Amino acid sequence: MVSFIVKRFIQSLITLLVVATLIFFMFRLMPGDMTAALIDPSIAKEARDQVIKQYGLDQSIWSQYLIFLQDLLKFDFGQSFYYKRSTLAVLSDKFLATIILMFSSMVVAYGFGVFGGALIAWKRGSFLDLFWTTFALIFRSAPTFWVGLLAIYVFSVTLGWLPHSGIRSPGYDAKHSFDLFFSVDFLRHLLLPTIVTGLFYLATPLLLMRNTMIDVLGEDYIEMARAKGLRERRILFHHAMRNALLPVVTAGALFIGSALGGQVMIEYVFSWPGLGQEMILAAQRHDYPLAQTAFLLMAGLIMMMNVFADIIYAFLDPRITYK
């Protein structure tokens, strides 16, 4: 088990290195350079040259790459060109807001998806099955920004039930920093974007669960359980669902990564001050260190979740052993 984790860890490190290299060169292939975003065009050439030098952009791309790798080994992600602050500090401001929205929408999607999927597989062919499958697919196919706008129009503008944007009411007076994220005001702001994102992601766990459940329900051991005279509910939750969960766990682990990047639209529509907007701006401004750090963090998180999913497998399926 331990040797397996170590092996997977080393594999992840190598993958991260490859990703880092790709990211490094990808941003430098974009047209234009950071001076265009950073400097007022009416400024003299000398001032501009000075800035280029200050940020080391006058060196060859290979020496820039070597410096980048050296810093990376020291866990030094550098300073943002634009903010002139450490990139980790800039991103951590936004990271929490994104993570909270992501996890709450994951709870919605996977909570309803796993149990709903199991249930409609059990009652497959019924009206319930048809309804939920169609429902999930509609929200899967509709663009999130459009659903988001509709939700804002109905629940915020017309009915006035929920706030339409941001994470707190204007001038919200927080008594302490804990209060900033754990208050009724914050939850009210969280509700609408969570539901919209949750609905979008619902189809994956729901349909995945439904399909594997249908396979599992045809297995001999389910027949056996029935023959033993176990109650239906026990067969469903204890025997069938547990075995059908495996692919859903994989999808869940990968979800984290895709949601981190894919949430850009939702953050945009709901003015959610998260990571997505910052990543777009960083790329537009040619703020290489900031963009690199953001993408590296994302890649790192996805790989971590993959290792995590592998470990969870063992608990769910005793047949899997780690060598």
Place this chain on the structure above:
Amino acid sequence: MFRKERYLLLLVLIFALVGCSSEKGEKVADDELGELAPSFTVLTATPEENYITYEAMKMISEEWKKLGVDVTVQPMDFHAKVDRLWAPDERDYDAFTIGYSGRVERLDPDMFTYTIFHSSLAGPGGSNTTGLVNEEYDKYSKDQRHEMDPEKRRDLVFKAQEILADEVPVVSLYSNTLVHAYNHERFNELPAMAGEGVFNEWMPTEAEPLTDDKWLKIGGIQDLDTLNPIAAKSVFDWRQLRQIYDKLVRLNPQIEPVPSAAANWEVVNDKTIDVFLRPNMTFHDGKPVTVEDVKFSYEFMDKWNDGYLQAFLEPIESIELLGGETIRFHLTEAYAPFITATLTQIPILPKHIWEKVEGNPLDFANLEPIGSGPFVFEYWRRGEELKVSRNPDYYNNINVDGYIYRVYGQPEAVLSALRTGEIDTHADRLISAHIQQAENIEHISTIEVADIGFEYLGLNLRRAPFDNEAFRQALALTIDYDTILDVYLEGYGTKGGPGLVIQPANEFWHNPAAHQPIFDPKKARDILREAGYNWDSEGKLRLPVN
């Protein structure tokens, strides 16, 4: 039946042949004409970045094709374009479209007459992108910098504008009208300002609340980047920081300099200006504002600010304290924008805080900014909101308890916030799709004010075919300024024109006599013909033979 048709066909054929040959007969043979006018490429905006300019340039290029000019329009990413235009080593472009935003210091004519057209700045990397070199123009644009008498200076600026209208290094395409909305149930009409719109530096202090809730809520799309006034580099930083940090002079909504932290000033001579500090002012931490603080601020800013404000500080040779409340500025040479652009922009910093900052003050986060301006900093949640409250010790009357600036993801959210009453007004102008919608909201009124920034077409005079003045004048005559304004801008703007850089909204400095937005393709042909241009049998424009 068949025969009849055959005759008809024959007749048509004959007429066609006769028509062709007779036209050919009147013209000079192609090989006797000058060379083909060189083809060129216009680098323009992508539709995502600026839809109006993108569409306008497509329309303009169609007119140019009719004129027999071979033109390619190439939309280009903004940053890549800026990079190309201001490249430090070469001037590799034919023509381009880009815009200048209407910042307040650009109300002074110096930037638009000197900085972007003087021949000394025409080299690679310099700010004279079109490469205009005109001795007479250089004289006017340089002299206006040194003329301290506003009326005489205006004459020089007018002359400069006339030359630009004639030389046509740029053709301005249009200028936007800034439309802003506010909640008229909660506030009296807010003061608007040319170029700045509603979120100008006077609005928060002059806004008059109509209800008991005296907190003004402003929405915007852009957050500020820093609270450090030395490191601040964008207009988004400055429009907040100038409420926290006071300045010696401010420009009033009529664009006249009026005393702020300065009680008054006196131009002793061209190179010496005395400023008298307003007595009994305090910083937000209770310490008094002294002449020492002012001197320190200007010197500190000059030492550390590496961009935005540097140009305005450059003419200062030294600062002398004459005792009492008098600060004397010695300039290296006469510099007319000193009062309107330097004194109005440099923030007054508390010396007792900034002299203690260790290391490079540009890296100082300044999370608790202390100034002497009308508003006291409360908190800033990055990407979310900024809150400032009324400074009870400020020398001018302030009607609100403070203001909250809230950041939204996109214009749609700002409109929703106006609709739900979450905000009272907004910082960025309404996009044209939202103007009608905002007007339909019951508790919302709109205010219109002209911009002083503009979108323009720049021509690289270093290259053919733009090295010929008549050619440039002809191009300007083939631009349909009315269609751009009425169709693309839906009427929310003002017309451009050849060489127009100082917009009509900037009333004092704009020369109406030099503003000629004329669309007349026939006249364009006449001008070209007079200058010796010609058209070949395929209708292509040929250069004059010399």
